[in-house]
Amino acid sequence: MATPTTTGAPYDATPVATPAPFDPAAERGLLVVLPHPDDETFSSGGTMARCADAGVPVTYLCGTYGDMGRRMGRPAFANRESLRDIRERELTEACAVLGAEARMLGLRDKCVEFEDPVEIAERVRAVIEELDPSTVIAFYPGFAVHADHDALGLIAQLAVRSLPAGRRPRLLAVAVGDQEANRAALGEPDVLSDISGTVDRKIEALRAHRSQTEAMFVKWDEDIEDEQGKAFRDRLLGGEKFYLLDPHHVTDYERNRP
Numbered sequence: 001m002a003t004p005t006t007t008g009a010p011y012d013a014t015p016v017a018t019p020a021p022f023d024p025a026a027e028r029g030l031l032v033v034l035p036h037p038d039d040e041t042f043s044s045g046g047t048m049a050r051c052a053d054a055g056v057p058v059t060y061l062c063g064t065y066g067d068m069g070r071r072m073g074r075p076a077f078a079n080r081e082s083l084r085d086i087r088e089r090e091l092t093e094a095c096a097v098l099g100a101e102a103r104m105l106g107l108r109d110k111c112v113e114f115e116d117p118v119e120i121a122e123r124v125r126a127v128i129e130e131l132d133p134s135t136v137i138a139f140y141p142g143f144a145v146h147a148d149h150d151a152l153g154l155i156a157q158l159a160v161r162s163l164p165a166g167r168r169p170r171l172l173a174v175a176v177g178d179q180e181a182n183r184a185a186l187g188e189p190d191v192l193s194d195i196s197g198t199v200d201r202k203i204e205a206l207r208a209h210r211s212q213t214e215a216m217f218v219k220w221d222e223d224i225e226d227e228q229g230k231a232f233r234d235r236l237l238g239g240e241k242f243y244l245l246d247p248h249h250v251t252d253y254e255r256n257r258p
């Protein structure tokens with residue numbers, strides 16, 4: 001048998017960065033700052049439960065009541081008036097499952113981008129000063145798909161930036177949407193949280209947000225998802241990934257704000 005000759009593309013020596021594992025034992029406190037009830041579970045529910053299991057205080061500072069979160073008549077059991085109370089109850093239930101304390105910022109749903117980011121950042125900063133977390137989780141401004149997500153991502157970044165150097169928690173940013181596009185722009189995520197030990201609680205917390213997830217679970221439970229749905233489910237229940245965001249890094253989103 002002839003020895004195969006090497007042809008084709010040259011060996012690519014570019015090192016593939018391996019994300020650092022998220023280690024709850026290294027945390028003093030975890031503060032999650034996202035705009036809607038359910039964002040916490042989707043983005044980092046497994047990590048929140050891991051921290052709670054390790055005795056690390058976990059707080060979810062939720063931007064809005066998500067009371068505009070009704071699409072195409074779903075959920076059928078809520079209307080615009082009742083949805084706020086329903087989502088607050090769902091959040092309380094989900095946070096109980098994840099071992100987190102829920103706090104509300106009380107901003108208007110779908111209007112976070114119209115707030116003065118510096119003003120709201122002062123309120124977020126006060127919570128950081130009070131709780132003194134070692135890590136803050138927020139959306140990556142400009143890579144979070146929804147206007148509220150991007151806006152509160154920037155607000156969280158400004159809050160951490162405004163603290164004196166020695167008092168700044170680590171800022172972990174969540175990028176959502178097109179994973180390939182995110183990778184092309186940001187590279188590989190820096191931190192990977194293995195949630196295999198808490199994925200059942202993540203699912204339970206997702207179920208608690210029934211006004212938002214009922215339709216998804218019908219498909220899961222009856223196993224009638226399309227390929228896209230299956231890929232989303234795999235991503236959701238796999239490891240939770242975060243980018244380390246330098247609080248002083250001026251993102252395109254911040255630079256291009258009107």
Ligand SMILES: [Zn+2]
Nearest residue numbers: 035036039146
């Ligand atoms: Zn959201």
